Amino acid sequence: EAGVAQSPRYKIIEKRQSVAFWCNPISGHATLYWYQQILGQGPKLLIQFQNNGVVDDSQLPKDRFSAERLKGVDSTLKIQPAKLEDSAVYLCASSLRGGSNTGELFFGEGSRLTVL
Amino acid sequence: RKEVEQDPGPFNVPEGATVAFNCTYSNSASQSFFWYRQDCRKEPKLLMSVYSSGNEDGRFTAQLNRASQYISLLIRDSKLSDSATYLCVVNARGGGNKLTFGTGTQLKVEL
Numbered sequence A: 001e002a003g004v005a006q007s008p009r010y011k012i013i014e015k016r017q018s019v020a021f022w023c024n025p026i027s028g029h030a031t032l033y034w035y036q037q038i039l040g041q042g043p044k045l046l047i048q049f050q051n052n053g054v055v056d057d058s059q060l061p062k063d064r065f066s067a068e069r070l071k072g073v074d075s076t077l078k079i080q081p082a083k084l085e086d087s088a089v090y091l092c093a094s095s096l097r098g099g100s101n102t103g104e105l106f107f108g109e110g111s112r113l114t115v116l
Numbered sequence B: 001r002k003e004v005e006q007d008p009g010p011f012n013v014p015e016g017a018t019v020a021f022n023c024t025y026s027n028s029a030s031q032s033f034f035w036y037r038q039d040c041r042k043e044p045k046l047l048m049s050v051y052s053s054g055n056e057d058g059r060f061t062a063q064l065n066r067a068s069q070y071i072s073l074l075i076r077d078s079k080l081s082d083s084a085t086y087l088c089v090v091n092a093r094g095g096g097n098k099l100t101f102g103t104g105t106q107l108k109v110e111l
Helices: none
Strands: A005-007 A010-013 A019-024 A031-037 A044-050 A053-056 A065-068 A075-079 A088-095 A111-115 B004-006 B011-014 B019-025 B030-038 B044-050 B055-057 B060-065 B070-075 B084-092 B098-101 B105-110
Touching (some): A005 A088, A019 A088, A019 A111, B011 B019, B019 B084
Parallel strands (some): A010 A111, B011 B105
Antiparallel strands (some): A005 A019, A031 A044, A031 A088, A065 A075, A088 A111, B004 B019, B019 B070, B030 B044, B030 B084, B084 B098
16 A cells, blocks of 8 residues: 655755645545654644645644645645745645544655755 | 653663653643654654553553653663654644644664
């Protein structure tokens, strides 16, 4: 079974530029998450989708971050304009339901962003 | 106060040692609890769930104390391959089934 796919794996940009990350979850997984993991910290939830609807985006900096999940499958996360503090690994995860029953999220390998 | 707090370590232990990690959570409405493992520069993966009665999976034992809002993970007979960061994860149902991760505790098992 194919896992969660993410691209690009690495991205280096200058501050104030824009960047977009793509995620393809495991087939059949209704719930999709974007997490931000800064070096030395645990993953922080940015946004959670159930199918193509947003369940939780309370920690998404909406002045610069946006995410969408059209057709309830693939998702993109965009940052515009980027700041130095956005340097992090952006992890996409998916689960069959909300993750509440088993707690098992399946993560992609992440997209490592460096903002100079 | 952070929602989920862990000692970041690192814990450096010799092979064969027993090591314990602790985690505290702030939301008393939290319903379910997990330990994830994250290898260096890799993605997190579920290690085990934590049940109220405590549970064991081979060399790993997880325990929950709801009254103290405290979770623990015990690793017996540690192996070199156990070297990783262990993330405490809490699901606060009142928060919309959102999984909140701790900062992780780094374990290094040495010869």
